[in-house]
Amino acid sequence: MRNPPLTPVLAIDIGGTKVEAALVDTLGVVVPNSRHRAGTGPLATSANLADAVTQVVALTLAALPYESVLLGVGIGCAGPISLLDGAVSPLNLPVWRGFPLRDLVHSLMPGVPVRLRMDGLCITLAEHWVGAARGFDNVMGMVVSTGVGGGLILGGNTVSGPTGNAGHIGHIEVGGFDDPCACGGTGCLEAVASGPRTVAWARAQGWTGHSGEDLGAAYSAGDPVAARAIARSGRALGQAIASATTLLDLDIVTIGGGFAQVTPDLFSFARASIALRTEFDYARRVRVVPSALSGDGPLIGAAALVHRASLVPEA
Amino acid sequence: MRNPPLTPVLAIDIGGTKVEAALVDTLGVVVPNSRHRAGTGPLATSANLADAVTQVVALTLAALPYESVLLGVGIGCAGPISLLDGAVSPLNLPVWRGFPLRDLVHSLMPGVPVRLRMDGLCITLAEHWVGAARGFDNVMGMVVSTGVGGGLILGGNTVSGPTGNAGHIGHIEVGGFDDPCACGGTGCLEAVASGPRTVAWARAQGWTGHSGEDLGAAYSAGDPVAARAIARSGRALGQAIASATTLLDLDIVTIGGGFAQVTPDLFSFARASIALRTEFDYARRVRVVPSALSGDGPLIGAAALVHRASLVPEA
Known part of the structure; x- marks a missing residue:
């Protein structure tokens, strides 16, 4: 045959x-x-x-x-x-x-x-098909890298939006941050938690490295500014996810992209931020996991x- | 017949x-x-x-x-x-x-x-069927009253979420506000822009009225604290709508509920806030209109x- x-x-x-x-x-x-x-x-x-x-x-x-x-x-x-x-x-x-x-x-x-x-x-379709979101029907796939992007699958279907721009999680506001954003906004998730913005924040606090990889190494070595920088970005990620899942009732959020690999603790900070942020059971149940996709x-x-x-x- | x-x-x-x-x-x-x-x-x-x-x-x-x-x-x-x-x-x-x-x-x-x-x-289904969202397929229906609630129709279908709680727009964060919320969060839209919370903010600034109706009357009479209170809540509504439409690529947002009728200027403040908040064409195109539903x-x-x-x- x-x-x-x-x-x-x-x-x-x-x-x-x-x-x-x-x-x-x-x-x-x-x-x-x-x-x-x-x-x-x-x-x-x-x-x-x-x-x-x-x-x-x-x-x-x-x-x-x-x-x-x-x-x-x-x-x-x-x-x-x-x-x-x-x-x-x-x-x-x-x-x-x-x-x-x-x-x-x-x-x-x-x-x-x-x-x-x-x-x-x-990316979200890929996570849903062969990655970390297999078996879930309410998914936000995020990429945290040079920018912060994303996509949505709700009720098992992708949400493109009529113009194709649904999923721009990088440009929702996170409370308590006033970082200016390239989109014209203030306190957008991307302006706080992207790799370059996290590095820039650490440098403004006196840290002297240059890249996300440097920051990850400094974090692992116990550098206190690196620790604060990564906690800050993780907290912002958690707040944005809390807003999104409160609005959308998600099952799971996958996070990929270069800066998502800076340290697994980035996920711990994000999860702690969600737990602090809301008492709604349906929002607290959201899983936040690393991407399971290859390159x-x-x-x-x-x-x-x-x-x-x-x-x-x-x- | x-x-x-x-x-x-x-x-x-x-x-x-x-x-x-x-x-x-x-x-x-x-x-x-x-x-x-x-x-x-x-x-x-x-x-x-x-x-x-x-x-x-x-x-x-x-x-x-x-x-x-x-x-x-x-x-x-x-x-x-x-x-x-x-x-x-x-x-x-x-x-x-x-x-x-x-x-x-x-x-x-x-x-x-x-x-x-x-x-x-x-409410969102009703606006879509017989109200202000007829003819649109990407809709957020909001209610601004004792609380702030909402619902979503995306791509022509309602989004319930697996537990039924999608649409809770009242509990997404708005930047620059730190009002504590009953949900456990801080700076939630509902904690800023609901009728009672707007009244409470105005009273904390020295205004002496008691209800949303009082506040509307004071606003119309030119009371400066009432003007600041309503501008503040309108700005928060606009910021939350900007976050939501950036994420969801909405066509139209309808707003009903008792406090949405405090003054038509509430809508002007919200629209101005969206225009200030984002430069994305797809987000700026969103229409923000009053509910067209009866009781x-x-x-x-x-x-x-x-x-x-x-x-x-x-x-």
Whole structure:
């Protein structure tokens, strides 16, 4: 008996520093040797970025196995995005404002269905499919890294929002903080608890390191400023999760991203903050756990837009 | 040609001071003379409350027109609630903690389907059906009164949450406020912007009135403390709405409840606060409008749990 032909999805992930693509199979596994990456660098023009997308898509398509059928294309992109016209305006890619990403990708593979969503939503789909949120239907997937992003699955379905921007947990307010945010707000979670902002706060208190990795090492070595910095960001994460789960009645929150790995104690501080923050049983029950995804997570999530299409209503 | 028989829903609304019931028809209209009410008073025991429910249900059932068929029963109740066992624990009815409300109502009308949700969700369904949110699919319905409650419709479907408590907008944090909240938190929207809390803040600043109505009158007469109090609560409402719409990508927020009518300027302050709070186009686009429901709103919303059942997934 022959194996049926593969029906992979071509997944694309676009962030502040790189463009990646890969084929992802029906079990949420990246097809060997199909993953390709192009750096985007701070000097990249809009055309450079478009070329990078074109290039990684071509390389990935070349890895399509004989007789396999491309089921569709899933794109995860940093927000904000616009589902109406498939254009993207990632905060951290200033040369792309209203860039017609979905049209570009469509032109590379005519006739193949293309779905676009925010990267935070894709991560959440990946956690729900093959990660730490398996078996839960009310999920917030968070990424704590250069920024703070996220996505939502409520009642088993993704929540994209009509414009595609639901899940921006980084821009809800946390009480007791007045850090200015790039979005125009004050005391946004991202302005407090992102990796760079946590490092900047520690430096303002006299700590002399430079990166999240440095801060994690200092924390482990017992540096008191590093301890206060990580407690502060963990507390802010917990307060934001408490607000979100009070509003949304979540089962589980997964947290990935580089800065989420600074120390496991970041999670302890967040959990303690939730416990302090609310007496509602339904809010206190929320689980806050580390991501269980590999580095393939964002691509698996982008592929889930097609492989798990029934969870992704049209906007 | 005969009119088809009526298929009304028996709607029940339970709040901090009263129990109401009525028959609501398929167009969202209360059947004449079917609405009944019983006060619950601060001294009511758990049994008194149960008797009040039993009594208003019996009076309302007696109004069921000849040959009409009861389609079901919808109950809206102040939260928290527990959908798993149909029990309720309204914050402002302390004698009911884990009270089996759904079972009680079921025992009064055996064989008739009974659905229970939070009152804030019911209000939101009513705004979406016959009120200010008609034609929108991403809605937060708010009530600003003794407390601050709400409900959510996202992508055209209600979001109940697995325990039934999604929509508690009153307990998300607003930055820059440190008012203690009954839920155990600090700086919750409800602790700042409810009617009684706004009045209490004004009194702490030297104003001598006693009620939300007094405060509205003082505001209209140009009292400077009343002006600051209402601006403060409006600002907090706007900040909370900004957080919610940043996270959820809402189309419209409706605000009802007694204190929402203190002055139309409350809405202006809230809108100005949103505009100040965020530069994201998708968040700034949210409309903030007064409720368009009559006093029948909560009952119409409870009836919508059955009449509009396709919008209310099972939890």
